[in-house]
Amino acid sequence: MPRSRADVAAPPLRTQVLTGRDIAPRLDEVARLRIAVFREFPYLYDGDFDYEARYLQAYVDTPDSICVLALDGDRVVGASTGLPLADEDDGFQQPFIARGIPVDEVFYCAESVLLAEYRGRGLGHRFFDAREAHARALGRFRWSAFAAVDRAPDDPRRPSGARDNDAFWIGRGYERQPGMTMRLAWKEHGETGExxxxxxxxxxxxxxxA
Structure with missing residues (x-):
């Protein structure tokens, strides 16, 4: 008898690593993906395509940046970005300067976004593996870092049964740094402004x- 969909293994997804100006042809797809994924909790981002395109242009203009794509066929279903912290805005750098960590020694793993139907298939590890390997290959970074939005455990907008990523990040060797915080402004769904x-x-x- 025919197998049900649940009995059929999902086809493997491939990843593609792009750096610097090679990111440009995929920029619009990544911008739309970010808007779609970041509208979910915990970011609740009311995205704007023009802003996203301008934001992502920084990766195109930074030779040592990286964008790891998750592809289903040729469709971009996930993306993960990173660049030297020295090429980020001052607001990202200040918590490191205050802690006494040289900015030039930090590679910043910016975001990972993946459509919901493709989660649970190991892409999170592949995203981190690729970015960390890229940072080590550049040969000048001692630290890998990222920032996660702070939301209260009892935030009423948290979906029922939602889990955070802390256990995954800790398993990757990352440690949360209380006090190393920054402030970013964006418009959430339901807000009139940022x-x-x-x-x-x-x-x-x-x-x-190493």
Missing amino acids: SDKSLTFWLRRLESD
């Missing part, structure tokens, strides 16, 4: 894998 949000950095040493 408001500041708090994000806390997570760090891991890269040379431990």
Whole structure:
């Protein structure tokens, strides 16, 4: 008898690593993906395509940036970005300067976004593997870092049964850094304008894998 859909293994997804100006042809697809995924909790982002295109242009203009794509056929269903912290805005750099960590020694893993139907298939590890390997290959970074938005455990907008990513990040060797926070402004769904949000950095040493 025919197998049900649940009995059929999902086809493997492929990943593609792009750097610097090679990201440009996929920029619009990544912008739309970010808007679609970040509208979910915890970011609740009311995205704007023109802003996204301008934001992502920084990765095109930064030679040592990386964008890891998850592809279903030729369709972009996930993306993960990173660049040297020295090429980020001052607001990202200040918590490191205050902690006494040289900005030039930090590779910033910016975001990972993946459509819901493709989650649970190992893409999160592949995204981090590729970005950390890229940072080590550049040869000048001691730290890998990212920032996660702070939301209260009892936030009423948290979906029932939702889990955070802390266990995954800790398993990757990252440690949350209380006090290393920054403020970013974006418009949430339901807001009339942008408001500041708090994000806390997570760090891991890269040379431990060298």
